[in-house]
Amino acid sequence: MMKQNACFGRLNSGLISAAIAVVMAVAFPSASFAQVKVILSNGFGAAYREALPDFEKSSGIKVTTAMGASQGNGPNTIGAQLRRGEPADVVIMNKAGLDDLIAEGKIAKGTNVDLAQTLLAVAIRSGSPKPDVSTVDAFKKTLLSAKSVSVDASTSGIYLTTKAFPRLGIAKEMEGKTIKEGAPGVASGKADIAVMLVSEILPVKGVEVVAPVPAEIQEPSTFSAAVVVGAKEVEAAKKLIAFLASQRASAAIKHSGMEPLGRK
Numbered sequence: 001m002m003k004q005n006a007c008f009g010r011l012n013s014g015l016i017s018a019a020i021a022v023v024m025a026v027a028f029p030s031a032s033f034a035q036v037k038v039i040l041s042n043g044f045g046a047a048y049r050e051a052l053p054d055f056e057k058s059s060g061i062k063v064t065t066a067m068g069a070s071q072g073n074g075p076n077t078i079g080a081q082l083r084r085g086e087p088a089d090v091v092i093m094n095k096a097g098l099d100d101l102i103a104e105g106k107i108a109k110g111t112n113v114d115l116a117q118t119l120l121a122v123a124i125r126s127g128s129p130k131p132d133v134s135t136v137d138a139f140k141k142t143l144l145s146a147k148s149v150s151v152d153a154s155t156s157g158i159y160l161t162t163k164a165f166p167r168l169g170i171a172k173e174m175e176g177k178t179i180k181e182g183a184p185g186v187a188s189g190k191a192d193i194a195v196m197l198v199s200e201i202l203p204v205k206g207v208e209v210v211a212p213v214p215a216e217i218q219e220p221s222t223f224s225a226a227v228v229v230g231a232k233e234v235e236a237a238k239k240l241i242a243f244l245a246s247q248r249a250s251a252a253i254k255h256s257g258m259e260p261l262g263r264k
Contacts, residue, residue: 034061034236039078039086041070041093041154044223046203047116048092048244050252055243061236069154070097077154082106082228089231090240094155095222105229111238112226113245116199116258119220120156122210123194123201125186131193136214140168146192148177150185156196159219167217183207197221198257209257222261 040048045067052063066086068078070093078093079101091098091107095114101107122133122142131145132138143149143165151157157180165171165178185191187206194201201209212218225241227234243249250260 034233036061036063036089036233036236036240037087038063038065038090038092038240039068039081039088040065040091041078041097041223042067043070043094043118043155043197043199043221044092044116044256044258046199046256047249047253047258050255051244051249054248055240059236059239059243061239063240068093070094071100071155071158072153074153079104079106087232088228089233089237090225091228092223092225092244095224096155098224098226102226108227108229108231108234111241112224113241114222114224114261115244115249116253116260117220117222118197118199118256118258119212120160120195120218121198121201121212123183123186123196123207124192124210125189126206126208130210133211133213136168136216139214139217140170142193143168143195144170144173146177148179148185148191149174150179150181150183150191150194150196152182152196152200153180155221156200156219160195164213164217164219202257223258 055061056063066081068076068081070078074080078091078097082088082101091101098107098112102112122131124130131142133142151160161178165174179185179191181190182196183194183201183204186194187204194207195213198209201207225244227237231237253260
């Protein structure tokens with residue numbers, strides 16, 4: 001008799017657990033099973049990593065993340081990953097790179113949302129003397145006097161090497177001393193200074209921001225999110241984008257050195 005009671009007890013417990021699972025699945029169908037795949041540009045990385053736990057906890061949606069550069073010719077840029085069929089529901093990247101993907105038909109129409117903007121700035125190894133970058137001439141002299149300058153391999157680095165340095169008339173001088181290692185290149189001592197996005201400088205230990213580059217050659221970068229054509233979790237993807245564009249993500253965006261856009 002005792003064995004029968006124990007069996008009935010286990011059976012009842014199992015039935016209750018199953019019933020609860022069914023109720024949860026009915027009440028929160030998308031939250032229970034949605035697994036959103038994101039391909040992310042590092043420029044928005046710090047803000048994303050800070051905000052994501054709140055989104056996952058409040059929505060019940062699980063998110064997996066792969067990384068990729070917004071622009072460039074490398075095999076692991078976001079565009080290259082999508083072109084070779086890497087599965088993704090959402091991309092978060094520099095707007096210039098996203099516009100290219102929209103033109104290619106890789107992005108679901110009308111789903112792109114601007115999230116934040118950040119500026120180009122000069123960075124040095126923590127504790128090093130701060131160079132003068134207050135004017136265009138001062139910035140130019142700082143670049144020329146540096147033994148090596150580190151830039152990002154993606155959007156901001158492309159702008160500097162193909163537009164800003166030529167405009168300053170120092171493209172040839174910079175060719176031999178520009179490395180594409182970002183802020184870590186300064187932290188390791190490989191470069192004297194870095195010129196890159198504030199949001200890519202602040203997360204790197206051992207590096208500090210001197211100041212934004214002068215307004216005359218400043219190139220603000222906007223980071224945007226969008227749903228990818230062929231996404232498996234469209235509704236969950238839209239929920240993630242709406243969260244990142246909402247007031248709840250503003251603090252994380254500001255902490256990363258970016259200015260929120262389009263808060264609701």
